[in-house]
Amino acid sequence: MELVEPRLTGHVPAPHELELARPLYRIDPLGGDFPGEGRALQALGPIVPVELPDPVAAWAVTRRSEADRLLTHPDMRKSPRYWRAYQDGLVPKDWPMLKILTAETMLVRDGEDHTRLRQPMQRAFTARRVEALRGRVEDITRELLDALAATSPGEQIDLRATFAFQLPVRVICELFGVDDDDMRRQLAVDTRLLISSTAPPGERLGAQAGIFSTMARLIASKRAVPGDDLTTALIGEFDGGRLSEEELAGTLFLMLIAGHETTQNLITNAIRRLLQHPDQLSLLLAPDLDEDPWPGVVEESLRYDAPAATTMFLYAARDVTVAGVTVRAGEPVMIHTAAIGRDDETFTHPHAFVAGRADAHRHRAFGHGAHHCLGAALARLEAHIALRALFERFTITPGEPLDRIGEVDSLSSNAPVRLLARVQER
Template structure:
């Protein structure tokens, strides 16, 4: 509740010019290096990390450190060490912002939270907001390229529905008594978890649910961000990042295509967040 007012549609739109600049800088670097490229490491991973840096007020000179640690967390490489490094860094950043406030999220919250609480909030925002968006940028691009679809306005909601990068809805529930749900008996004491890919392809809600239709009018009924009081706090930020990220990519690199057969793109295995390990792409140089 404390953060709700900091993630409104209006505030997220104020970030758009900075997100556009971040995307443009990385696309310029990709174009300068020439094809092929791994879209995950060159584009999808760094953009959400740098956007979080903007929100939290991470100094420019520290952003390389920040990106390297967040990339390790997403890829599962020495995750514990990366989290420890970031926790220590964020604790120090909170202390600096309390002494010298700036126009960032951490400075805004110094009057409401202790140093430890604020550092923990920053870490939660980083981990929750980075991995899902990075996976959506890469996986959404993969889906569009595999299906021969160009990006069009409105495609974000359909990609969120069709891909459901977060596999399980949270939190789970425990039945307090026997109850029947859609013809299935849930017994007292049993745990119920929501499988988002199934929900988001419910044929009672979506016509031809297994088809990827970027202009689908009912796509926004998806539950990729949860529902009710448990909706994702950062959903407006994610939508802005994805819309800008996809549009900039397809505008800047016309003719973008997979550099390997789709069957050779490595998918993440056994992860709570669906995604690709890498995404080799190429384009006319």
């Protein structure tokens, strides 16, 4: 992560002087310090031209007000057909994020086409359906905590791998109707490879192909033996002529990526921050509380450590000017969610973790506007149940200094690479 020398006269250009061809900042491809990166970008402005790996240039949005304007602007699009550099063949085919940004999913569709793909998922993630999952999420959480309790006294456990990962991957696989343990493990391995910034390009491409191959096998099995699951429901949409075969597989692919990695990061980040703030944890565990404080913990964790620190991309269908900066037609815009979560124009003392912060919900960890994350309610439910159950049952002692743990290598995924700890039942 480093500042790129301005290419004008040695000064930081005024907003009207900024151009995508003159990036002011080089984004760290390994995501080593998203909060520090966010502060550095905010010091340069609300919209900053940046250089990503390979190199790919984009506008980085660092303030909530400008992000909201662009995320709801009628001239901003999600389809890569509006991305001039991509259409001109200037983006390397093995660029880490390219497969996700071009897969046949609602993530890269606009208008009526986006609505057509989103509606089946909206029906799957209504408030009633998500709430109906509460009992099953509680059961899975209890099973995972029982496994933690069975470990040898003094044994160090990686809470990211054994708890924060296992809960959402089991929930999403149950939603899909994936009963085969080998299939579940393979989906987990391929997903990790796909989002990694350091995995060789061939391995990432192989992971992408592997996920779609697994999805094809899952779809075939559900055609043969339908079930009460999301895959069967989406097959019904396909058979009704509302989804193509590629869109069917792409929708499952998107839900896998969005439904497990970000929730794993949310739970991991929240555990780390509560262990770093034992005074706040003590208040959360007080026996005489009038209200459940854990939803507030979840919101503050989403604000303070956005599980996806960057969101790529929006594209300008025509020139769009915001905060004095003109995004030219065909140029990509990256939302720096980590910076927005610590925006001092939106939050008071934004770099302090406060579990009961009243305005924490103003974060943009789940996006904003038409593409707001459909799985937000489920992620909140899982994190709420997981965190409360974990800390009410166990006293947790970190196995290493929490401020020295390395971060996941990624342009977007935001969490420590591990969370070693010893647990003891209260």
